[in-house]
Amino acid sequence: MTKTIFSINNATVRFLNNTLFKDLTFTINKGENWALVGPSGSGKSALLQTIAGRFNITGGSIAYHTESAQRGESLVTNGISIKTKMVAIVEPRHHFRNLSNTSDFYYQQRYNSSDSEDALTVNNYLNNIINETAGGYWTLDKVIPLLNLGYLYDKEIIKLSNGETKRLMLAAALLKNPVLLLLDNPLTGLDVKTRQAFNSIISQITASGINLIIATPAHEIPEGITHIAVLQNGAIAHETTSTNFKLEEFITDAADSVDIAALNILLNPDKPRISYNHIVKMEKVHIQYADKVVLDDVNWEIKTGERWALLGPNGAGKSTLLSLINGDNPQAYANHIVLFDKKRGTGESIWDIKKKIGFVSPELHQYFPTDNSCLQVVESGYYDTLGLFRPSNKQMAGIALQWMKTLEIEQYARMLLKNVPASAQRLCLLARALVKNPSLLIFDEPCQGMDDHQQLHFKNIVDTICKLSNVTMIYVTHYQHEIPNSVDKVLTLDKGKVVY
Known part of the structure; x- marks a missing residue:
């Protein structure tokens, strides 16, 4: 019997005064790993944010369903605690905080030694995540080698490169041991070596029982993806399995002109x-x-x-x-x-x-x-x-x-x-x-x-x-x-x- 983990049915999704989706229906079943593809502005990031519970649902229904054997809990539908325990999202922008528990980082801070001392180290940051979660398969001993963070352990997070920051954010998400892991363009900023290792990283994540939903260009869909949703103009235009997905049908016309x-x-x-x-x-x-x-x-x-x-x-x-x-x-x-x-x-x-x-x-x-x-x-x-x-x-x-x-x-x-x-x-x-x-x-x-x-x-x-x-x-x-x-x-x- 197919087990549904997340479902949204005939929903209107709004943010501020903007309607992002109308009649949105999308279902994720256990064992499915989805790639969201489509042109910029088509709604891929908005769909991830919707699944994460960040936007208002003014019509239809949204539900999270799972049983967590690891925690010995039964999680039912609709509730912020369910979303918090079930979902982790890695976004393009980080939300790090200073040691003084503020988020007022500024651009040049990483280059000024006296100011950067107020930033957490990688060690501090990841251990804070551990202290906030109830444990599970993913521990520091597993995420550090998986994402090659050992040499950064004592480095202030404000001094990390763009690619290093992306790896740290993924590590933090894994330490929460979510049921659903949402990744928004995770390969951007990563060097060739790390991108080549990404398929192995994804395989280990999905093998641990985590369901993956990733917004990505159509030509960068990683191995391990089972299903693909194509978005256009704020709607899911097409759903298919990865084996039936035809990349050539969704590549943007290469014609271009400059005035x-x-x-x-x-x-x-x-x-x-x-x-x-x-x-x-x-x-x-x-x-x-x-x-x-x-x-x-x-x-x-x-x-x-x-x-x-x-x-x-x-x-x-x-x-x-x-x-x-x-x-x-x-x-x-x-x-x-x-x-x-x-x-x-x-x-x-x-x-x-x-x-x-x-x-x-x-x-x-x-x-x-x-x-x-x-x-x-x-x-x-x-x-x-x-x-x-x-x-x-x-x-x-x-x-x-x-x-x-x-x-x-x-x-x-x-x-x-x-x-x-x-x-x-x-x-x-x-x-x-x-x-x-x-x-x-x-x-x-x-x-x-x-x-x-x-x-x-x-x-x-x-x-x-x-x-x-x-x-x-x-x-x-x-x-x-x-x-x-x-x-x-x-x-x-x-x-x-x-x-x-």
């Missing part, structure tokens, strides 16, 4: 970028926190108009290296670093540096305030502030809106950043990086959370910008196919050292 004339106007050819002898020049850069060496004897020279890929596994030191260029890391003053032909420490301010750089990263996305409208977020790029804290300038707002149109997100202009899909949030931050036509673009994993069309369109825009201007670029990714064609130079880091 070159409009983009050329935005690049403002009447005001060309300044040409520098050295955009970046580093000599024997060494960064260390306590006894942990993060960068060791790094030499790097970037000249105007060069386009670089910065590559390396999670924890290689890429984000720290970028923080030295972007003015966020105070250890730049203790090293020989030249930015835009000026040595750090010779009188230039952080804001003098930032006004020449357009920057986006997973960490910036994590800590960016979300209470501005998307248009205000883009306009804030003129001032390098995390949000717009002054009256909007009509001309600047007009240019910001044109950049949003170029990136195909103008429909979100008046919506709050927190109320738009994660892919649209990322595109807003990319428009923010582009809006002032900086001399240097730093794109750190810019395509996270985007669907195939969005990735292709952004890649084509970047290549067109490089063709029309002398902009300098540093591009970081763990996916080879995301690297723009205009990139022709590579720096590879591993364990803080330049290896290529």
Whole structure:
């Protein structure tokens, strides 16, 4: 007899004033592991949040059914305690708290040793999870080797790389020993080695009796998935088994075009970028926190108009290296670093540096305030502030809106950043990086959370910008196919050292 674990029937799902689903029906049976696929904004993350009990159900019914032999409990339908015990979710954004039990982390905190001391270590964080749960199959002895967290045990969570953070969040979810484990794009931010090991990780998770529901691109469905739901425009358009799923039917049309004339106007050819002898020049850069060496004897020279890929596994030191260029890391003053032909420490301010750089990263996305409208977020790029804290300038707002149109997100202009899909949030931050036509673009994993069309369109825009201007670029990714064609130079880091 088939045992139902979760069911929602003919439900209307709402968040704030928005209707996310109408007549939503979805059932998960014991032993089923589901992949949710579909274009960005189709409702994959919203469905995970619905299963997690985060949204209001104003019609139909929702129920959680299981018996937990491990806990000796009978769990029946409808109740917040049931959801808490049954469901764990790993989201794109973390919700870590400081030792002082606040969540007021800020972007540069990881680089300031005195401030980062208020952050929990990996050890603290995971042990707190253990203390809050009643035990089960997944223990520290199992999750630490599974997710390769041993070498991070004494590291502050605020200093983890994007990929390391994703592994820690998955470990925390497993320690709760849920019946349903919800993963929202879990492979984003993970390096090649970890992605290759993901099938084995999933197999061990499902073998322990946990049912998995994962939102993922159609071409990254892991082994162990038994069923697939295709979402379109806030509805489940199709359900099938993994054996009957035909990938070619759900791949987005690869056709794309860029309005070159409009983009050329935005690049403002009447005001060309300044040409520098050295955009970046580093000599024997060494960064260390306590006894942990993060960068060791790094030499790097970037000249105007060069386009670089910065590559390396999670924890290689890429984000720290970028923080030295972007003015966020105070250890730049203790090293020989030249930015835009000026040595750090010779009188230039952080804001003098930032006004020449357009920057986006997973960490910036994590800590960016979300209470501005998307248009205000883009306009804030003129001032390098995390949000717009002054009256909007009509001309600047007009240019910001044109950049949003170029990136195909103008429909979100008046919506709050927190109320738009994660892919649209990322595109807003990319428009923010582009809006002032900086001399240097730093794109750190810019395509996270985007669907195939969005990735292709952004890649084509970047290549067109490089063709029309002398902009300098540093591009970081763990996916080879995301690297723009205009990139022709590579720096590879591993364990803080330049290896290529």
